[in-house]
Amino acid sequence: MNETQQPSAPEPVVDGHVEAGQVHDDHAHVAAHVNKYLMVGGLLLLFTGLTVFLSYVDFGSHKMNMAVGMVVATIKAGLVAMIFMHLNAERQLIYRILVFTAFFVLALFFLTYLHWYDPIAR
Amino acid sequence: MDIPYTTTARPDTGLWNAKIGIWLFLASEVMLFGGLFSAYIFLRLDALPGYWPHGLLNVPVGTMNTAILIGSSVTVVLAWAALKMRQFNRYKIYMGITILCGVIFLVVKLAYEWPDKFHHFGAYIRQDRLEKYEEFLGNHHLLERGLEPRVEITGHLHNEEALHDPNIHHYEVLLDQVNADPTNPESDRPHFWPLPKSEKHAHIDKADVDHAEMFVPKHNTFFATYFTITGLHGLHVLGGVIVFVYFWLPIGANLYKRNPEHLANRVEVAGLFWHFVDLVWIFVFPLFYLL
Numbered sequence: 001m002n003e004t005q006q007p008s009a010p011e012p013v014v015d016g017h018v019e020a021g022q023v024h025d026d027h028a029h030v031a032a033h034v035n036k037y038l039m040v041g042g043l044l045l046l047f048t049g050l051t052v053f054l055s056y057v058d059f060g061s062h063k064m065n066m067a068v069g070m071v072v073a074t075i076k077a078g079l080v081a082m083i084f085m086h087l088n089a090e091r092q093l094i095y096r097i098l099v100f101t102a103f104f105v106l107a108l109f110f111l112t113y114l115h116w117y118d119p120i121a122r
Numbered sequence: 123m124d125i126p127y128t129t130t131a132r133p134d135t136g137l138w139n140a141k142i143g144i145w146l147f148l149a150s151e152v153m154l155f156g157g158l159f160s161a162y163i164f165l166r167l168d169a170l171p172g173y174w175p176h177g178l179l180n181v182p183v184g185t186m187n188t189a190i191l192i193g194s195s196v197t198v199v200l201a202w203a204a205l206k207m208r209q210f211n212r213y214k215i216y217m218g219i220t221i222l223c224g225v226i227f228l229v230v231k232l233a234y235e236w237p238d239k240f241h242h243f244g245a246y247i248r249q250d251r252l253e254k255y256e257e258f259l260g261n262h263h264l265l266e267r268g269l270e271p272r273v274e275i276t277g278h279l280h281n282e283e284a285l286h287d288p289n290i291h292h293y294e295v296l297l298d299q300v301n302a303d304p305t306n307p308e309s310d311r312p313h314f315w316p317l318p319k320s321e322k323h324a325h326i327d328k329a330d331v332d333h334a335e336m337f338v339p340k341h342n343t344f345f346a347t348y349f350t351i352t353g354l355h356g357l358h359v360l361g362g363v364i365v366f367v368y369f370w371l372p373i374g375a376n377l378y379k380r381n382p383e384h385l386a387n388r389v390e391v392a393g394l395f396w397h398f399v400d401l402v403w404i405f406v407f408p409l410f411y412l413l
Binding site: 030035040045066069073076077098105108111 | 312404
């Protein structure tokens, strides 16, 4: 699961002194990921160009352009979160924190939406 | 006092402490920017037709800054990887590039983008006087094409003293291309490359103006949200740069000699913050510059 070395479970080492074997493992793991980081960086630049280009294409309505722009931005954000922030392989606890955050931020946007709610006039 | 669990996992959480700390902090950051983005949605969706401006920001410069920030996100993750592989010199180089990118981003924002706006003038014409300025607004043409009306005349203000002198009764404006040639279909949509200023002048009576200022936060809700969100984002970039410089200085080298894994973890945590700042910009850029 843990692709990038996340110190998992209690390690048989004293705080601050990592055993030689583990450093070696780390080294190989991390080295294997460097190319991936470069590729994702290139992909993000490509998507930036795409966002700019698509914003000048007429998709029929401004709302559609908005939707397309946000889809591309979400893909980019997903790449940053998954690869650069290592969310593709994190510990359970981090995901639990993020589920809470997602719930509350959606609640916040829902409150904004309520501003247009009018039960009498509809 | 020594902070425990800087490199080994705490048995009950399975993580070293700073990792949880930064994610809790980022969770609160999501709420902070979430509040501002919901304000943006609220103000934009409720803007009257013609009152949410398009194409006022410099897209090539914004694109360049986006690329710089993405590049710095790559270099900061490479700096961390170098530490993990115990290649300290590489770490110094990648971290140096990251710091440089952050500084360039801020310089472009503070020395070019913002001041450029502070020297750009806009006058909102009163609803009942729009017809008088039809030659600069082209609303008949826009109505025909089913587009939103224009209610603002923008350009370079010649008599800046008019802003505070009540004895001057008009604004002398060197028009933006959009207002110089408003019925040109080229002006219907924003362009990638900013158009040069026209040669055409307009004489706008203060009595016909609803309100007029330079492009400062109070000018309209677009600039209010633009300066608030990019300002707060800029402060985050500054904060990240300060932390990176701290790790780049000899203090980082000393920690590396004592405990390389600890420095790697510190850089990872600062990097997580930096990626979040990049992530916010990924939404700011299309929402303000493009759409």
